[in-house]
Amino acid sequence: MLRMHSLGDNYRVLVIGGSGALGQAFCAALRSDSACAQVTELGRNTTPRLDLEDPVSIAESADTLAQQGPFQLILLATGILHGPAVQPEKSLAAIEAEALRRVFQINTLGPALVLRHFLPLLSADGAMAVLSAKVGSIGDNRLGGWYAYRSSKAALNMLIKTAAIELRRQWPKARLLSLHPGTVVSPLSQPFRGAANARPAAQAAAELLAVVDESTAHDSGGFLSYNGDRLPW
Ligand SMILES: NC(=O)c1ccc[n+]([C@@H]2O[C@H](COP(=O)([O-])OP(=O)(O)OC[C@H]3O[C@@H](n4cnc5c(N)ncnc54)[C@H](OP(=O)(O)O)[C@@H]3O)[C@@H](O)[C@H]2O)c1
Structure with a gap:
């Protein structure tokens, strides 16, 4: 049973991507917290609908959910790490423009618009x-490869860091964090994980929520691992 201490009583949560392995685990954990008043899920199969490849759906779903906020x-x-016509590249020779575009759209450009449209729905002392x-x-890049995924996440981290600087000026108590979940059993990692070290999503979600709960405004803009370690950019 989860208990989040930093969000007050009757806190409201929005989970974007609640259909994924980690998203589902976040929703289940948060719904078990008696202090949590509401968990709202948003994704490609919810109403309203949010598709990271459709910028209009990001803006419109934020507009619709504004009445349920602040969160x-x-x-x-x-x-996304792999999918139809998207495979992590082992070498430069495997780089394909369309796969790069798709990975960046879902991992970087869509999330940039999510930051734009959903940070205004965050409570002034809340956490995203x-x-x-x-x-x-x-x-930390010692192995190379995985060009699209690595670079889309590096760019995502820069967006988060930059948005956190802007957020701090407006809402000094709010937190905006970039989190590394570790290797987790999920459709995303399934073809690639070392069988021995992938953790269940429920465990990873609990660890990540503990990191969020223990974070302070001082940590905003940080890149944190599931065990609380600060990761190098
Ligand atoms: N699993 C790991 O080992 C691992 C390790 C490091 C980092 N991560 C990161 O953790 C996050 C979650 O991963 P996961 O393992 O939970 O993956 P997952 O089970 O494959 O879930 C992926 C989620 O992304 C959503 N999604 C994909 N394309 C979308 C789009 N165009 N619009 C809206 N939603 C879209 C999926 O929604 P649909 O249901 O609609 O497809 C699903 O909710 C990812 O950012 C991943 O990079 C995971």
């Missing part, structure tokens, strides 16, 4: 957390 917690749990990935760390 004390907003989680962006979407992302975006799922990134440690492989998006430029400083």
Whole structure:
């Protein structure tokens, strides 16, 4: 049973990407918290609908949900690593423009518009957390490969850091975090994970929510791992 302490009583949550492995686990954990008044899910199969490849749907769904806000917690749990015509590139020779475009649209450009349209729905002392990935760390890149995914997450991190600076001027108590969930059992990781080290989504979600709960405004704009470690950009 979860208990979030930093969001007050009767806090409201918006989970964008609640259909994914981590998104579902976030929703289940938060619904088990007696202090949580409401969990709203948003994605390609909800009403309103949000598709990261459709900028109008991002703006319109934010407009529609504004009446349910402000939200004390907003989680962006979407992302793509592979899919039809998208495979992580092992070498430069595998880079394809259309696959790059799609990965950047879902991992970077869509989330940029989510920041634009949904940060105004955050409570002034609330927290917004975006799922990134440690492989998006430029400083930690030792293996190479995965060009589209790595660079889309590195650019996502810059968007989060930049938005956090702007957010701090307006709402100094709010938190905007980039989170690395670790390797988690999910459709996204399934073809790639080392079988031994993938954790259940429920465990990862609980760990990430603890990181959010323990974070302060001082951490806003940070790139944090599921165990609370600050990751290098
Ligand atoms: N799993 C891991 O090991 C791991 C490791 C590091 C980082 N992460 C990050 O964690 C996040 C969640 O990953 P996951 O493992 O939970 O993946 P997942 O189970 O594959 O879930 C992906 C989510 O993204 C949504 N999505 C994809 N394209 C979308 C679009 N165009 N518009 C709106 N939503 C879209 C999916 O919605 P639909 O149901 O509509 O497809 C689904 O809700 C991702 O950002 C990923 O990069 C995961």
